[in-house]
Amino acid sequence: MLETEGENSRSLHLLGVIAGLEGQVKEAVAYLSQAVKLNPNNPEIHSNLGLALKDNQELEAAIKHYQKALELKQNYAEPYNGLGKIFLELGKLLESQQYYEQALKLDKNHANVHFGLAIILLKQGNFIQGFIEYEWRWKKKDFISPNFSQPLWNGSNFNGKTLLVYTEQGLGDSIQFIRYIPLVKKLGGRVIVKCNQAGLKLLFTTVSGIDDLFVKGEKLPDFDLQIPLMSLPRICGTTLETIPAEIPYLSIPKSTHFQISSAPEKNLKIGICWQTSSNTKTSQKRSCQVKYLQQILSIGKTNFYLLQKEVSVADLEWLNSQTKIHNLGSYFNDLADTAAAIKQLDLVITIDTVVAHLAGALGKPVWVILNFDSDWRWMLDRNDSLWYPTARLFRQAKIGDWDSVFIELKQAVIEFL
Template sequence: MPATLESQNSDGRPAAAVGLFRQALQHQAQNQSLEAARCYAQALHSAPDFFEAAFNLGLLFQKIGRLEGAIECYSRAVRLRPDYVAAWSNQGLALRDLGRNPEAVTSLEHARRLAPASASVLNNLGNAPRSVWRHDEAIAAFREALRYDAGNAGIHENLGNALRETGQAAEAEASLERAVKLQPDLAEAHWDLAFARLLQGDLAQGLEEYEWRWRRPDFSRRSFGQPLWKGEDLAGRTLLVHTEQGAGDAIQFVRFTAALAGRGGRILLECPRALAALFASAEGISEIIVRGDRLPGFDWQVPLLSVPHRLGTRLETIPARVPYLRAGAERQISLPTLPVRKGALKVGLVWQGNPKHKNDRNRSISLRQLEPLLGLNNIAYYSLQPESSDLRSDQIGQAKIADLSGSMGDYADTAALVEQLDLVLAVDTSVAHLAGALGRPVWVLLSFAPDWRWLTEREDSPWYPTARLFRQPAAGDWASVIERVGAELGRVAEKIACER
């Protein structure tokens, strides 16, 4: 909340500055951020000690993502008023969002010393170490915050997420259930509850909660004249299925078009151009429409990731017959020849996902971390990275790995390459899903707190029969994963060499 003007602090300040501050408050209340910021800046120019104006300007900067500016404003506010708890706390949040976590914790600890019983400060203090996987500290802070504000749904939600990220899915579910009971319209908590339930294999309740994504501000439901399909009889009708979210999600869930067609409907699929040729091989699709092209007529429409919920899918009823996608005979792309022994194991590598993905820093690794694998005998490595800038800058990688990025125009091209490999070794990216959908052996390297679709503890996947999962034993411990993969890969390569 913006600071208001304390009557005792208006004395001695220029009347013009006070007037500008009050104008700014009115603009801020009406969501006129630019006008409010201009007035606060002018007030500060007129009265440099106007700490309330500095704080409120920081709020506006923080809201629009100008974090450096926000930190500068909060820093000015606490210099002018060292006991300003909200400024110390908000400065900590801005520092955390910039990745400056040690400074964030310092600022938040200062706020805590000033207000040891503030649930808001303790909640913020929990979020800072959580962002750098110091979950014990985060959980302790959230639980202490709940001592002072047990009815705060947001704190229960944060605690639930921290518990889920430490592998305590059942405890996380209980905390998130408490959050949605306290605030039934809190979309973020429903979304997080979906992940906690799905991670435990509860598709029935998890997929139901997953529908809350459309009430989140970062999701927007597309507008169609035709109604949303909710499971009605499809016999003789046409259903438009439209993809959403990432390519990996689309590849995983396109399998459900066969079940839709089995209900007697004509199924249209709208997808990005990069997936169109690949998805033409999926069963049950009458027509593929590239996103942005004119849509033909249809009776109902449904987002692709809502289909399993509409079909009542359970863990034991996932359609897991593979391959359900194919490259197509017209895609003739040959693998380059590598200077390795004839009959060597052909392994595709993917070590990084989309850097814009919110969890990319936890799921991706560097090429250098894979170097222990590059010395194994009888293995030919091929990079399936769409962009291989780190491969081009890594001398060891260049010598050991063939770069296929120039041959990967779309996902059908990538599929044609994957179908020629013996194994794909990938972090949690779209290529891991592609290999599984093609029915090719794929080893997936997973972070300690993986995405819900990989479930917990198990080494296999109900989604992909040919997948094998290699999990971090502790947060950030990729070395143990690579060591285990190396041992297994060496055994497989030796066996293949003997057989060939």
């Protein structure tokens, strides 16, 4: 009987881990909960259940299982890493840092822990140390490192040579950090840029300092040195005082002629976006329900332009019943079209950060709606952004609280009018 229970708990543990890796969070919680009942003294099962519960946003239960794992096995880095992540999400940075540091005492090369520490440091504005820790992203399992034989550029003069800068993460990251290219160009010869997403190519033809642009899959010419785009703040020694924030640093490509539908002349033209792309891990907590838009739709002398491409059937039905909303998203062919639409608006209000980066890079007034556990680049407790002088930030006061954000937004739109 005992042998069977042992075998069952091993099988359930394995099934739970696999479900978690495949993003089936509820299934992972179910399997691992059963495994823990059969084998309550196994620290690994408790730790993996902690991870599954965290991914399912059951944070208090996750904390308990991580702590139980540490009770059973004191020198165990993984639960400390998990607790570091949870307290970071709860906005308790001091506790988070302590857990991360504890994990590093046990495993000094734990890439996820170093990366977590990077986020804390960057949120606090400690860019020098934060961007050094941020280099650990290449050691994380979910990061695929390119195999270039050319050496990594160290920031020194490269006169007479060709430097490849390549984008490596999401569209928003690429738009935010492409601002460094003019600074890089001042240090040497040719600068070529390889985009990991084809949608960036046309948009980036408007960035000064790029000699040639390529997209993933295209054959690259010979080059001497290489650097990932998001390593440029470290290479340039960026501090809060030296963020390159001269805007606009993007413009509309000459070949793009996207026109928005007209509105009554005196009406304020506002672009809106209330959801992030559904294929990101954090899309649920970084999106709000369409009903919240009611708060601002009721304001007079305004017309609204929908900037997101992805809209659910139910949301679309509701939007079609609104006379003041023009659905632009479904007509966009690429990011250059989105940029051209933004250029014609008076204000952009967005939860989606790709749209936020785009509006900010174009120098448009942009109001960014942030969930409680917002990304490091928006820092802590600020309502402005050092990266984008035209941005204003609206933050959740507590996890899941969109009501207070939209009350504040409504008042701000009335004042803006």
